[in-house]
Amino acid sequence: MRVVIVADDAAGQRGLLGEHGLSLWVETGGHRLLFDTGQGLALGHNVEALGIRLARVDAVVLSHGHYDHTGGLAQVLSGRRGLPVYAQPEALAPRYSRRDGECREVGMPTAARQALTQRGAFRSSRVPLPAGGGVRVTGSIPRLTQFEGEAGTFFLDAEGHEPDPLADDQAAFVETQRGTVVLLGCAHAGVVNTLRQVESLTTGPIHAVIGGMHLREAPPERIEATVRALVERDVKRVVPCHCTGLPATAALVRELGDRCTPGRVGAVIEFED
Numbered sequence: 001m002r003v004v005i006v007a008d009d010a011a012g013q014r015g016l017l018g019e020h021g022l023s024l025w026v027e028t029g030g031h032r033l034l035f036d037t038g039q040g041l042a043l044g045h046n047v048e049a050l051g052i053r054l055a056r057v058d059a060v061v062l063s064h065g066h067y068d069h070t071g072g073l074a075q076v077l078s079g080r081r082g083l084p085v086y087a088q089p090e091a092l093a094p095r096y097s098r099r100d101g102e103c104r105e106v107g108m109p110t111a112a113r114q115a116l117t118q119r120g121a122f123r124s125s126r127v128p129l130p131a132g133g134g135v136r137v138t139g140s141i142p143r144l145t146q147f148e149g150e151a152g153t154f155f156l157d158a159e160g161h162e163p164d165p166l167a168d169d170q171a172a173f174v175e176t177q178r179g180t181v182v183l184l185g186c187a188h189a190g191v192v193n194t195l196r197q198v199e200s201l202t203t204g205p206i207h208a209v210i211g212g213m214h215l216r217e218a219p220p221e222r223i224e225a226t227v228r229a230l231v232e233r234d235v236k237r238v239v240p241c242h243c244t245g246l247p248a249t250a251a252l253v254r255e256l257g258d259r260c261t262p263g264r265v266g267a268v269i270e271f272e273d
């Protein structure tokens, strides 16, 4: 199994572009899958620079409907009628983020929504599903911990009255020889809740966790509990990306040492199948 970071907030090599967003290229079991698509500004450039042929993708998984994960979808689906796209039904809903008293739209861009419903084969599901090549999608993630899964700055209406529970948040995972590799979008449901959902669907240990953890504005106790959950599980490889935030990334590096390598565009992470 091979994971290449093709869109991320950080870019680590000459000729690659960073943007606020996430996209992971995943090759496993003879299958090529794109987990999220970033905003769509950097994806095309980065895959070309990295020698990845986007047109050869077999399926797309969307972790949730936010623009920084779905914005590249129209490009991926251009000329690829019928490409399976796994997402929960709520991923299509309009949604907003309120900062400094101002609400802005952060949902799936119109072009992506049209491409998904008109050109893609929308595998809309709230329950776990196989997405090909041994990749599975978690479906809805039960909110079990006390400290995760709050709506925070997210709302379902432009006035900022109705909190957005981010019900569509999901992760993908692959069971390898060494254990399960977990791919996170933003982990809006919470990293610990997500790991528990994956554990409820698998038998082996969690070997690696790659992706966004959305802990930038999290209280220190939540960051501590998240790090502790990864330490307790003896996770061998942690690659915090995108919206994980500096305080949480620093805490992960401090506790996990060289088992934690912060993500950046161009990073290649390999596992025995």
Ligand SMILES: [Zn+2]
Pocket: 064, 066, 186, 188
């Ligand atoms: Zn998000």
Ligand SMILES: [Zn+2]
Pocket: 021, 022, 066, 068, 069, 185, 186, 212, 242, 243
């Ligand atoms: Zn995000």
